[in-house]
Structure formats: C-alpha cells, structure tokens
Amino acid sequence: MTCKTDFQTDRKKEMMAVHDAMDVLSGKWKIYIISSICHYNKRRFSDILDDVVGISNKMLSKELKDLEVNKLIKRTVLDTQPVTVQYELTEHGLTLKTIVNNLTEWGMAHRKEVIGKK
Amino acid sequence: MTCKTDFQTDRKKEMMAVHDAMDVLSGKWKIYIISSICHYNKRRFSDILDDVVGISNKMLSKELKDLEVNKLIKRTVLDTQPVTVQYELTEHGLTLKTIVNNLTEWGMAHRKEVIGKK
DNA sequence: CCGGATCCCTTGCGATACTG
DNA sequence: CAGTATCGCAAGGGATCCGG
Numbered sequence: 001m002t003c004k005t006d007f008q009t010d011r012k013k014e015m016m017a018v019h020d021a022m023d024v025l026s027g028k029w030k031i032y033i034i035s036s037i038c039h040y041n042k043r044r045f046s047d048i049l050d051d052v053v054g055i056s057n058k059m060l061s062k063e064l065k066d067l068e069v070n071k072l073i074k075r076t077v078l079d080t081q082p083v084t085v086q087y088e089l090t091e092h093g094l095t096l097k098t099i100v101n102n103l104t105e106w107g108m109a110h111r112k113e114v115i116g117k118k
Numbered sequence: 119m120t121c122k123t124d125f126q127t128d129r130k131k132e133m134m135a136v137h138d139a140m141d142v143l144s145g146k147w148k149i150y151i152i153s154s155i156c157h158y159n160k161r162r163f164s165d166i167l168d169d170v171v172g173i174s175n176k177m178l179s180k181e182l183k184d185l186e187v188n189k190l191i192k193r194t195v196l197d198t199q200p201v202t203v204q205y206e207l208t209e210h211g212l213t214l215k216t217i218v219n220n221l222t223e224w225g226m227a228h229r230k231e232v233i234g235k236k
Numbered sequence: 237c238c239g240g241a242t243c244c245c246t247t248g249c250g251a252t253a254c255t256g
Numbered sequence: 257c258a259g260t261a262t263c264g265c266a267a268g269g270g271a272t273c274c275g276g
Contacts, residue, residue: 107137
C-alpha cells in the first residue's frame, strides 16, 4: 500500500466523520433544541416549544425523535394528568456541549469580523 | 432590569451566534469544500471539484462565492492560459479549522457510540 | 399535554448545456 | 479552465386539524 493511498484513506474517514456529525446537527432546529435542553438540564415538550422561537409542534416532535434515535437525548413520560414528557441529554448527548460552545464562540467572532461590517 | 431578563437576553445572543455559525456551515457541501482547501492550503477550482466527490460545478461555484462573501476564503485568478483560479482560507477562515476538527472527532466518537451499533 | 396525519408551498440541489 | 443559465424535481418544512 502506497503512502498516497493511506493519505487518501485517512481523508475519506475524516470526511465520513464530519458527515456523521453534520447529519446529527443539520436541519433548521436541532441545535436550538439541544441548546434548550442542555441549558435547562431537563425540559418538557411545551417548554422547548417556547424556547425555540418559531418551531412548530410537528417539527419539534420530529426532531426530538431524531435526536432520540441518535441516543443524544432521553425521553421520559411522566405519569401525570394530563401526560407530560421530559427530555434530557444522555451522557453521549452531553459531549455535544463542547461543539455547541465552540459554534457559539465562533459565531460571535464571525459576527464581529464580518457581519457587523456589512 | 431583572435578573431573569438578563438571563434571557444572554440566551438570545447565544442563539444568534450559533445561528450565524450554522449559516456559514450549512448546506450539503460547505464543510467538505473548506476541508479540501484547508488540507491543501491552496487549491484550484477543478481540484476541489475532484476532492469533493459528487458536487457539481454549479454548486461548487455557488458555495465558493458564499464562502468568499463571508470572508472565509480568498479567490485569486492566476494569469495563465487558460485561466486558473486558486482558493485559500483567509485568516478568519483558518479559525474554522478548530470547528472542523471538533466535528471530525465528535463524528468518530458518535460512530463508535451509536452508528456502529445499528 | 403530547404528538401524529394531512395538505401545500418553498427551497436546495442535480443535470445539462453554454460562454469567455 | 472556470464559471453562468435554465429547467425541473424532491426533500424540508409551515399551518392546521385530529386523537390518545
């Protein structure tokens, strides 16, 4: 196996990894939902609906399911009347905190650097 | 001004920052393009076209323009025959390296944690 | 309260062909 | 080589209503 092949194999793996990450975070709402839950630790459906300004219940429902499938959040049905549902980040989901923080910082820098000067 | 108001103002700013960041990175191709240029330091249009498997020249052209408007890359027309164009990250664009690296790492962890077990 | 089902519209993106 | 122009589709997402 040549050096070049190794090199390109590595790049391919990197690309796949980035793709996996973006897959989880893409869409119009995912990050805001994560951010909301992350910030409050535990959060109910209707509360997230309030936090994430503009999202519809349909989308929230769908995105939450996505995140659950990816084992980033845990869904707990509370036995109240009427039913309430709590969402919280899993241990794996908590690792996203770094990413979100980085994005936040970078976004602020970017605003200073570029957007502010428009 | 109450404590609660400050608190929510801060969250709003955070949300805006994340949004700014995602705005730059969103879309099907941006990250791969950045990754390609970043990796090779300087890269020509047709080379990026090869790196980013599956992208069409139309999309590449459009995304590059986006990135240029956001001052993340610098476009240089070389006086050759026929014309070639080189792209490279600006200083500001280079700050994305951290983000991309984090995403890559996280993606690999995520694959181990979740995708691999599907 | 939670969230699924339906309808509809907008946007992103692909394919292809064309120009300097 | 480095783009631009046009067409068209399919996915993403909004509004609303319904059911457990």
